[in-house]
Amino acid sequence: MKIDPDTYERSLYRTMTGAVVPRPVGWISTTSEDGVDNLAPYSFFNVVTVQPPILMFAPANTADGPKDTARNAVETGEFVVNVVTEPLAEAMNETSATLPPDESEFDHAGLERAPSEKVTPPRVAAAEITFECELYDHVEVGASTMVLGEIVLAHVDDALTTDEGNLDVERVDAVGRLAGNWYARTSDRFRLERPD
Ligand SMILES: Cc1cc2nc3c(=O)[nH]c(=O)nc-3n(C[C@H](O)[C@H](O)[C@H](O)COP(=O)(O)O)c2cc1C
Numbered sequence: 001m002k003i004d005p006d007t008y009e010r011s012l013y014r015t016m017t018g019a020v021v022p023r024p025v026g027w028i029s030t031t032s033e034d035g036v037d038n039l040a041p042y043s044f045f046n047v048v049t050v051q052p053p054i055l056m057f058a059p060a061n062t063a064d065g066p067k068d069t070a071r072n073a074v075e076t077g078e079f080v081v082n083v084v085t086e087p088l089a090e091a092m093n094e095t096s097a098t099l100p101p102d103e104s105e106f107d108h109a110g111l112e113r114a115p116s117e118k119v120t121p122p123r124v125a126a127a128e129i130t131f132e133c134e135l136y137d138h139v140e141v142g143a144s145t146m147v148l149g150e151i152v153l154a155h156v157d158d159a160l161t162t163d164e165g166n167l168d169v170e171r172v173d174a175v176g177r178l179a180g181n182w183y184a185r186t187s188d189r190f191r192l193e194r195p196d
Contacts, residue, residue, distance in 0.1 A: 014179060017043075022176025022184040026057045027082040027092050029121040030072035032101060037113065037122055039095045039105040040069045041084065043177040044144070053151040054136055055081055058144045068101055070138070070145040077135040078119040079149055082127035086173045086185060091126075118152045128157040129172070 005012055017023070026045030030038045042057040059067040066074070073079040084092045094109035106113055106122070113122035116132045123130040133149030140146075160171045169189065176184045 017177075018179035021178045022186075023178075025084045025092065025175060025177055026055065027084050027088075027095070027124065027127070028057060028069050028073070029080040029082060029106075029123065030069050030078070031076060031121045032068070032072045033075055034102070036102055037104045037106050038068050038072055038101075039082075039109070039111070039124070040067070041092050041096050042069070045081075048148060052136075054148055055131060055133060055151065056146055056148045057081075058141065058146040060144045066145045070147055072121075073135055073147045073149070074138050074145070076120065078121055079133050079135070079147070080116055080119065080121045080123050081131040081133060081149070082124040083129035083172075084175050085128055086175055086187075088124070088126060089175050089183060092175075116153070123155065128160055129167075130155045 003012065003015060023043040024045055026042045028040055028042055032038060042059055044059070045057040046055070048054040048056045059070045061067070061070075065071070069079070091109045091111055095105035095111070097105070097108060099105060099108055112125035114125035116123055119132045119134065123132070131151045132153040134152050136148040136150045138145055138147050156167065160167055162168045172186065174186045176186065178184055
């Protein structure tokens, strides 16, 4: 099978999201200009550069414009990335419900907030790793808004770190998104030594 986007009658969404797997999930908290705390998962999410420390996520726009998360991040210049570990997967999924802008997904999913120190949006209290971010830039890419944020404070549960202070790969049970409603665990791991 070959797919030429110029002649393909369907969207490449299922092909792209089925092939680029597993995708990490950025669970993004923002606070609207009206003071409503928003929380939503985004799997079009990744590290961009570490110097400075920049993360990105890219919500698809709706017919009415950017999704609440993109709009809030761009308008307020702040957001928090919460890492989704396995015990949080169901709550994360709950927060993908489409709610009116005046209703908080934190309350909808029964999630406790933890205050951030350098930005206004709260963190998910139960998340073991969270990144407080300030907006670095945003770029309109086709029908999506790519939001770039600089980490201004990282919170890491001490139970996840090695004696050297690094994140221990064996203790971070993050989940990744596959196609559709499928997810993967990161608990099935193997090592490869890199060649010189
Ligand atoms: C695991 C997961 C990953 C998702 N990733 C994306 C994504 O990358 N881009 C997107 O536009 N929507 C994505 N969604 C859907 C949004 O979370 C959903 O549209 C949500 O209601 C947006 O909330 P907001 O309008 O408050 O930002 C994802 C949903 C789930 C469950």
